[in-house]
Amino acid sequence: xxxxxxxxxxxxxxxxxxxxxxxxxxxxxxxxxxxxxxxxxxxxxxxxxxxxxxxxxxxxxxxxxxxxxxxxxxxxxxxxxxxxxxxxxxxxxxxxxxxxxxxxxxxxxxxxxxxxxxxxxxxxxxxxxxxxxxxxxxxxxxxxxxxxxxxxxxxxxxxxxxxxxxxxxxxxxxxxxxxxxxxxxxxxxxxxxxxxxxxxxxxxxxxxxxxxxxxxxxxxxxxxxxxxxxxxxxxxxxxxxxxxxxxxxxxxxxxxxxxxxxxxxxxxxxxxxxxxxxxxxxxxxxxxxxxxxxxxxxxxxxxxxxxxxxxxxxxxxxxxxxxxxxxxxxxxxxxxxxxxxxxxxxxxxxxxxxxxxxxxxxxxxxxxxxxxxxxxxxxxxxxxxxxxxxxxxxxxxxxxxxxxxxxxxxxxxxxxxxxxxxxxxxxxxxxxxxxxxxxxxxxxxxxxxxxxxxxxxxxxxxxxxxxxxxxxxxxxxxxxxxxxxxxxxxxx
Numbered sequence: 001x002x003x004x005x006x007x008x009x010x011x012x013x014x015x016x017x018x019x020x021x022x023x024x025x026x027x028x029x030x031x032x033x034x035x036x037x038x039x040x041x042x043x044x045x046x047x048x049x050x051x052x053x054x055x056x057x058x059x060x061x062x063x064x065x066x067x068x069x070x071x072x073x074x075x076x077x078x079x080x081x082x083x084x085x086x087x088x089x090x091x092x093x094x095x096x097x098x099x100x101x102x103x104x105x106x107x108x109x110x111x112x113x114x115x116x117x118x119x120x121x122x123x124x125x126x127x128x129x130x131x132x133x134x135x136x137x138x139x140x141x142x143x144x145x146x147x148x149x150x151x152x153x154x155x156x157x158x159x160x161x162x163x164x165x166x167x168x169x170x171x172x173x174x175x176x177x178x179x180x181x182x183x184x185x186x187x188x189x190x191x192x193x194x195x196x197x198x199x200x201x202x203x204x205x206x207x208x209x210x211x212x213x214x215x216x217x218x219x220x221x222x223x224x225x226x227x228x229x230x231x232x233x234x235x236x237x238x239x240x241x242x243x244x245x246x247x248x249x250x251x252x253x254x255x256x257x258x259x260x261x262x263x264x265x266x267x268x269x270x271x272x273x274x275x276x277x278x279x280x281x282x283x284x285x286x287x288x289x290x291x292x293x294x295x296x297x298x299x300x301x302x303x304x305x306x307x308x309x310x311x312x313x314x315x316x317x318x319x320x321x322x323x324x325x326x327x328x329x330x331x332x333x334x335x336x337x338x339x340x341x342x343x344x345x346x347x348x349x350x351x352x353x354x355x356x357x358x359x360x361x362x363x364x365x366x367x368x369x370x371x372x373x374x375x376x377x378x379x380x381x382x383x384x385x386x387x388x389x390x391x392x393x394x395x396x397x398x399x400x401x402x403x404x405x406x407x408x409x410x411x412x413x414x415x416x417x418x419x420x421x422x423x424x425x426x427x428x429x430x431x432x433x434x435x436x437x438x439x440x441x442x443x444x445x446x447x448x449x450x451x452x453x454x455x456x457x458x459x460x461x462x463x464x465x466x467x468x469x470x471x472x473x474x475x476x477x478x479x480x481x482x483x484x485x486x487x488x489x490x491x492x
Contacts, residue, residue, distance in 0.1 A: 050136075057188050108176045121187050212440060221424060233371050243355065261387045269381060282365050310463075367404035
């Protein structure tokens with residue numbers, strides 16, 4: 001690996017006088033200023049970000065030639081240049097042909113160090129599925145929402161984090177040294193990120209706290225902290241039975257259908273009647289402590305976990321209770337078929353026995369499962385003894401470990417509690433998220449002693465990755481103030 005090449009951004013020379021002793025933040029004042037900066041500064045720039053397609057490398061192999069990931073970074077850097085923040089600098093880093101990383105540094109006015117994380121790459125979208133008047137590449141505000149691809153996942157994150165520090169500086173409240181790592185490969189499983197973490201280890205420092213703004217919770221009333229995330233194992237299962245299509249009337253019954261063979265293979269890894277994943281190594285023991293937390297969480301959210309899902313009216317949930325549903329979504333492995341090749345659209349499907357069926361498999365695995373080992377196990381199980389001697393291959397796409405952090409303590413925990421009670425009237429709550437943020441496990445491995453705060457503006461109905469993706473603006477403004485108070489506590 002050659003050294004990391006950096007493109008230097010404008011270095012701030014502003015000097016602000018900051019109190020030397022710890023100050024308690026005025027939470028109402030922080031929220032008021034947050035509201036102003038969101039309206040004046042964040043929302044206009046975030047709307048510009050929505051207009052950039054910025055597909056993650058897995059979905060756009062020609063991302064470098066397209067230049068949209070660079071455009072997203074340049075837009076954000078332009079916004080940084082407009083911020084009145086002392087001691088701020090930024091660099092765009094590139095290693096070989098890997099997607100770029102933006103590193104923003106704000107020198108501390110108090111003790112301690114913190115790392116913030118977000119990403120600027122996006123998932124693909126189908127404009128035809130969006131509601132009338134909406135488009136994935138068009139920012140539309142319909143209070144309390146801002147619609148557009150990347151609005152909630154995760155375009156807002158960098159803006160919110162940097163603004164939280166600006167609020168502290170304007171209020172004269174000490175804050176730790178802050179480093180903001182913004183990548184462009186998260187939606188692809190962050191496969192480009194590890195060499196950057198190694199190359200930038202000196203700049204990243206030795207953080208007391210790591211903050212990730214790529215999560216959320218079951219409602220917009222509470223402040224939610226994510227204690228656990230599932231990991232991910234994905235790949236393409238390919239079955240080929242012939243070299244060309246054959247009339248199904250003359251060949252059906254002699255040549256086995258590639259789709260039927262797929263069904264046989266899928267039965268090896270999933271019980272189709274229950275959805276249980278049949279690879280033992282993908283399971284973990286769910287202890288009494290986790291079950292107690294699930295029960296407590298179920299009391300808070302009630303049926304909303306199910307009611308918020310856009311299901312057909314007749315659909316019945318798999319789990320018997322909300323508690324079991326919460327456990328299934330966070331602490332049990334699942335298999336989803338998220339793509340298919342080899343099958344023509346229904347409208348033009350002829351009576352032909354197809355040559356092949358390819359399925360994209362996505363396993364979510366609970367925290368504590370080693371993603372690389374179970375990926376190898378899945379490949380072994382799926383490719384062994386192919387039915388009828390068909391050509392069967394399982395080609396891995398990506399894998400990422402899950403994450404489980406201990407609860408926050410000390411000044412930071414107290415600060416979050418006080419900010420939540422003041423600004424929402426409700427205590428902050430811990431939850432789990434069935435999705436995956438590969439960065440979390442990577443950083444936990446590098447900084448096992450650091451505190452982790454995984455939070456965000458995601459919530460019911462935001463539809464991240466799907467049609468009509470949208471960001472809840474009021475809770476995002478509030479979270480900015482809460483994060484300010486939390487980061488200030490690191491320096492106390």
